[in-house]
Amino acid sequence: MLFNSICSISFGSLFLFSISLFYLSLLCLFNNLVYFIEWDILTLNSCSLLMTFLFDWMSLLFMSFVLLISSLVIYYSKDYMHSDFNINRFILLILMFVLSMMLLIISPNLISILLGWDGLGLVSYCLVIYFQNIKSYNAGMLTALSNRIGDVAFLIAIAWMLNYGSWSYIFYIEYMKYDYEMNLIGCLMILAAMTKSAQMPFSSWLPAAMAAPTPVSALVHSSTLVTAGVYLLIRFNILFVDTYMSSFLLIISGLTMFMAGCGANFEFDLKKIIALSTLSQLGLMISILAMGLPNLAFFHLLTHALFKALLFMCAGSIIHNMKNSQDIRLMGGLVLSMPVTSMCLSVSKLSLCGMPFLVGFYSKDLILDMVSMSYINLFSFFLYFFSTGLTVCYSMRMVYYSLTGDFNSSSLHSLNDESWIMLKSMAGLLITVIIGGGVLSWLMFPIPNMICLEPLLKFLILMVCFMGGLIGYYVPKIFIVMNNLMMYKLSYYLGSMWYMPYISTIGINYIPLYLGLKAMKNFDYGWSEYFGGQLLYFSLKNYSMLMQVLQNNSLKTYFMGFILWVILLVGFIHN
Incomplete structure (x- = not known):
């Protein structure tokens, strides 16, 4: 009963806040308003502790989307997690997670951003290890250690900002672009965002966090942890546009997009396929940012949040009914047993592929059009379009394995669509996926972009999507042949994210930890301890014991001391 009340209160409160913030974001957008609020928490002598908040259309709109998705996720968890004894702890962790994201979004100050940034990292670790087993612990440690690299970069950026006398970057960011020394802050922000948004070579923690x-x-x-890095780069976009950093970011994000698309085509875990899809879309957002289009990247950030949250909810409903089985080879024919979930999954997958007039179409089509009009090299152009084809390919492959054909699991099953709580959560997102793209497009880009392309270049987008869909749906046996026969090593390389999990676990995490253990044993617990603290301790202990013996008023002790003194005196006189 208590759990139902907590879920209902959380869902209702977050949903109402979401609607209110959406209305305020429209006011700021239409009237071109920005509210900068400083809260003087404490003043002591001449030192004041200030908390600053930035409310503009971007932060308010993003907060509205985060609260909408989190409210539906909490309502969805009411049924998905109903058998968990610690469900109240789970809801509170999600609320802390959302609160950390809110703090990060509205902060124009590096210190308060760090509070939200580290709050996300800490709570995400608690959520990854929520199911307490070895796999979850390993995934949580990999997630935490990978993100600590970016956290250290953030701390160095905070120290470097002291050169300006304040941590409110919003006052100095225009000047920082022309200050060559302060380009270091842009590099550090890029490193922090690369770890949080799982760009190469920090990509391995994202599929592992599926625990x-x-x-x-x-x-x-969809809208919180992995998008925090993208949102940070949107705010700091002016620092690295048209610099060597943007070229570096473009190639890294393009390779991440390509690598994730290849990996998803060789993956059989339902949640990991969707996680690699997220990784591919993050690469797309950051590559558009590197090309100097922050509003377009933010547009795709919002549209991606809607259809990806729906996609994960559909996957959760399928896994819940499959008794926690996530292997798509054991599924099949789900469209007959779970028609409503299959419909929502198909709509979200079509939106991911860029089906016209769904939410993903408005951002992805515009992105590829802008790429076609931009002055980028042929390699980056190839990565954009080939990765788009791979997206459609793994989407159709997943549909082939899970929704169509015959059911491949046990004949004794209870697949159904009777969970009304889950269905209502998915229905709320389904409406936004269908109508949200047009609404967001009209709000954010009221003046249409003039896009002038050759017919072949415009049809290239459709051809790439069409060919990717055909390969993914009709030729999945090619991947089976590659997995089992003559191209096993190539398929293993592509399916294991270019060996990045091994590099991350052994190269980035294991080796430094092992070296740290050896250094601690040999120095802190070894020679340093023997000649440092322990030597001082034993010396003081022995001298104090000697003094204790000398002060015991023993006649024999004084007599022996007297004889020793006489011998030393005679020897001195004799010499």
Whole structure:
């Protein structure tokens, strides 16, 4: 009963806040308003502790989307996690997660951003290890250690900002672009965003974080943790546009997009396929940022949040009915047993592929049009379009394995669409996926962009999507042949994210930890301890014991001392 009340209160409150913030974001957008609020928390002598908040259309709109998705995720968890004894702890963790994201979004100050940034990292670790087993612990440690690299970069940026006398970057960011020394802050922000948004070579933690419960994945992979790095780069975009940093970011994000698309085509875990899809879309957002189009990247950030949350909710419903089985080879024919879930999954997958007039179409089509009009090299152009084809390919492959054909699991099953709580959560997102693209497009880009392309270049987008869909749906046996026969090593290389999990676990995490253990044993617990603290301790102990013996008023002790003194005196006189 208590759990139902907590879920209902959380869902209702977050949903009402979401609607209110959406209305305020429209006011700021239409009237071109920005509110900068400083809260003087404490003043002591001449020192004041200030908390600053920035409310503009971007932060308010993003907060509205985060609260909408988190409210539906909490309502969805009411049924998905109903058998968990610690469900109240789970809801509170999600609320802390959302609060950290809110703090990060509205902060124009590096210190308060760090509070939200580290709050996301800490709570995400607690959520990844929520199901307490070895796999979850390993995934949580990999997630935490990978993100600590970016956290250290953030701390160095905070120290470097002292050169300006304040941590409110919003006052100095225009000047920082022309200050060559302060380009270091742009590099550090890029490193921090690369770890949080899992760009190469920090990509391996994102699929590993699938050890968390599915409602958490729906929240994390749509609008909170992984998008924090993208949002940070949107705010700092002016620092690295048209510099060597933007070229570096473009190639890294393009390779991440390509690598994730290849990996998803060789993956059989339902949640990991969707996680690699998130990784591919993050690469797309950051590559558009590197080309100097922050509003377009933010547009795709919002549209991606809607259809990816719906996609994870559908996957969670399927996994829940399959008794926690995530292997798509054991599924099949789900469209007959779970028609409503299959419909929502198909709509979200079509939106991911860029089906016209769904939410993903408005951003992805515009992105590829802008790429076609931009002055980028042939390699980056190839990565954009080939990765788009791979997206459609793994989407159709997943549909082939899970929704169509015959059911491949046990004949004794209870697949159904009777969970009304889950269906209502998915229905709320389904409406936004269908109508949200047009609404957002009209709000953010009221003046249409003039895009002038050759017919072949415009049809290239459709051809790439069409060919990717054909390959993914009709030729999945090619991947089976590659997995089992003559191209096993190539398929293993592509399917294992270019060996990045091994590099991350052994190269980035294991080796430094092992070296740290050896250094601690040999120095802190070894020679340093023997000649340092322990030597001082034993010396003081022995001298104090000697003094204790000398002060015991023993006649024999004084007599022996007297004889020793006489011998030393005679020897001195004799010499």
